[in-house]
Amino acid sequence: MLAATSPTPPPVTTTTATPSAAHQVRAYARWAVAPTAAVVPLIRSRLRAVLDGWPVTAEIADVLLLAVSELTGNVILHAAATRRMRVGVTLRAGWLRLEVTDGAPTPPRPPLPRTEADPDAETGRGLLIVQLMAAEAGGELTFTAGEFGNRAKVRVPARTPAA
Numbered sequence: 001m002l003a004a005t006s007p008t009p010p011p012v013t014t015t016t017a018t019p020s021a022a023h024q025v026r027a028y029a030r031w032a033v034a035p036t037a038a039v040v041p042l043i044r045s046r047l048r049a050v051l052d053g054w055p056v057t058a059e060i061a062d063v064l065l066l067a068v069s070e071l072t073g074n075v076i077l078h079a080a081a082t083r084r085m086r087v088g089v090t091l092r093a094g095w096l097r098l099e100v101t102d103g104a105p106t107p108p109r110p111p112l113p114r115t116e117a118d119p120d121a122e123t124g125r126g127l128l129i130v131q132l133m134a135a136e137a138g139g140e141l142t143f144t145a146g147e148f149g150n151r152a153k154v155r156v157p158a159r160t161p162a163a
Helices: 039-052 058-082 125-136
Strands: 013-017 027-033 085-092 095-102 140-146 149-157
Touching: 027 039, 039 058, 039 085, 058 085, 058 095, 058 125, 058 149, 125 140, 125 149
Parallel strands: none
Antiparallel strands: 013 027, 027 085, 085 095, 095 149, 140 149
């Protein structure tokens, strides 16, 4: 009897830097991946490992973990044909910034300004939830489109756990 195996996820390129204990200038991690479903849990796991090493609250980490799942999932659904996706997280000057970029030629459609999701809608709730969670944490979700693709950015204050 043969054991079932799952396909090996595509290679991930990682760059990380961590702040020194004495002087926190900037901390970051970046990954370049092919936009496939197999990389979503991998990127989420790597982001969790990075955030676990930084002085941020569990609530703020949860916002970014949900956001990375939703944003990478959207790239896979809408821009996988571009065959590239970059994910990065930065801790700088008291703010965490998560960015997900793709090479799509058309800009993303941000959620409509509203405070509730349509319970009958089959799609479209993920970005709204990310937007509302970021706003509740004191941050924001923004989108930009450029010559080389699109960028979704979640920016939230880096609240530190109580000692």
